[in-house]
Amino acid sequence: MENKIVSKYTLSFGLSLAICSVVNALLVIAKEKSPALQTAMNKMTGHHWITHSAVIIVLFLALGFLLAQGKGDQGDSAAVNRLIKFITAGILLSGALIIGFYLIAD
Amino acid sequence: MNEILLMAHVFFGVTCILASVWVFVDALNAGANPASAGRIKIISLAAAAAMWLAFVMGGYWYVVFYAADKAVILKGPWPFAHSYFMETKEHLVVMLLLLATYLPIAASNNLAGNPAARRLVLWVAAMIPLLGLMIEGHGAVIAMGVKVGLLAQPH
Numbered sequence: 001m002e003n004k005i006v007s008k009y010t011l012s013f014g015l016s017l018a019i020c021s022v023v024n025a026l027l028v029i030a031k032e033k034s035p036a037l038q039t040a041m042n043k044m045t046g047h048h049w050i051t052h053s054a055v056i057i058v059l060f061l062a063l064g065f066l067l068a069q070g071k072g073d074q075g076d077s078a079a080v081n082r083l084i085k086f087i088t089a090g091i092l093l094s095g096a097l098i099i100g101f102y103l104i105a106d
Numbered sequence: 107m108n109e110i111l112l113m114a115h116v117f118f119g120v121t122c123i124l125a126s127v128w129v130f131v132d133a134l135n136a137g138a139n140p141a142s143a144g145r146i147k148i149i150s151l152a153a154a155a156a157m158w159l160a161f162v163m164g165g166y167w168y169v170v171f172y173a174a175d176k177a178v179i180l181k182g183p184w185p186f187a188h189s190y191f192m193e194t195k196e197h198l199v200v201m202l203l204l205l206a207t208y209l210p211i212a213a214s215n216n217l218a219g220n221p222a223a224r225r226l227v228l229w230v231a232a233m234i235p236l237l238g239l240m241i242e243g244h245g246a247v248i249a250m251g252v253k254v255g256l257l258a259q260p261h
Contacts, residue, residue: 005220010211014226017208021201028197047169049196053161056200060207080222084229091233094201102193 004076011075012067013060014083018090020060025097027052032101108171111163118160119242122206125153126234129209133217133227140218146227150213153234157206161199168196178255179248187251195244202237205230 031038031048041048075083129150132142172192179188212230215223 005223006212006215006226010215010223010226013208013211017204020204024197024200049165050169052197053165053200053203056204060204077220077222080226084226088229088233091201091205091237095198095237098194098197102190 006075006080008068008075009064011079011083013064014087015067016060016063018086019063020056021090021094022097023059024052024056025094025101027055028098029101029105108167111167111171115160115164115167116242116245118156118163119238119245121156122153122160122202123235123238123242125149125156126206126209126231126238129153129213130228130231130235133213133224133231136217136224136227137221143217146213146217147210150210150227150231154206154210157203157234161203164199175248175252178259179251182251182255182258184247184251184254187248191244191247191251195241195248198237198244199241202234202241205234205237209234 031041031052038048041051044051045054129146132146132149136142136146176188176192179185179192209227209230212223212227215226217224217227
């Protein structure tokens with residue numbers, strides 16, 4: 001029998017990883033296209049990259065714990081397979097957005 | 107001192123890559139070798155710790171010392187070493203940090219008895235060296251951009 005095989009935090013932080021990867025790429029594009037946003041991010045911590053990293057790390061932790069509140073105790077095999085696809089898609093999409101932006105758009 | 111910091115940044119990045127490869131190989135055989143579960147948890151934690159050290163050291167160096175190198179690169183024959191390679195590296199590395207942080211969470215499940223849990227660890231552990239090696243390559247191009255920039259300066 002193969003059900004209830006991973007913890008709720010495995011599912012929630014996996015979802016958070018995929019979402020935050022895409023948000024990371026979108027934030028790159030937003031701050032590069034909006035000098036006002038980049039200036040604001042510079043002012044917040046002294047460097048836009050520190051602000052950028054802090055936002056993504058805090059979002060990753062917050063989403064990981066928040067999404068765990070809505071889950072059951074554990075995930076089954078189908079949920080894990082969906083999670084793998086979601087994480088892979090998030091990483092590939094984010095990588096393509098960042099690389100594509102600096103190769104083509106910037 | 108800043109050169110030591112930069113070398114330590116690379117060292118811990120490579121350590122994270124090697125630890126992730128270890129986790130991948132160990133997870134491949136975790137079904138047949140339940141005793142490896144404890145080792146996988148420890149090495150995945152080491153991968154995350156190494157990545158955080160690489161990230162903090164590299165980030166500190168980038169914020170405090172990189173401006174001088176950036177000026178040399180942009181005036182030299184390889185301006186793309188900054189405009190493409192450093193710009194992508196500094197943002198791709200955030201994804202790598204999240205992946206490495208997630209690895210011990212994925213490895214905390216019962217890997218010996220659950221093929222799906224093993225698959226998750228295998229996928230995450232595989233993505234880290236792929237992305238990590240790409241980022242290491244970016245770092246090499248950035249270092250070469252500084253070198254050719256300095257060589258191009260009049261003596």
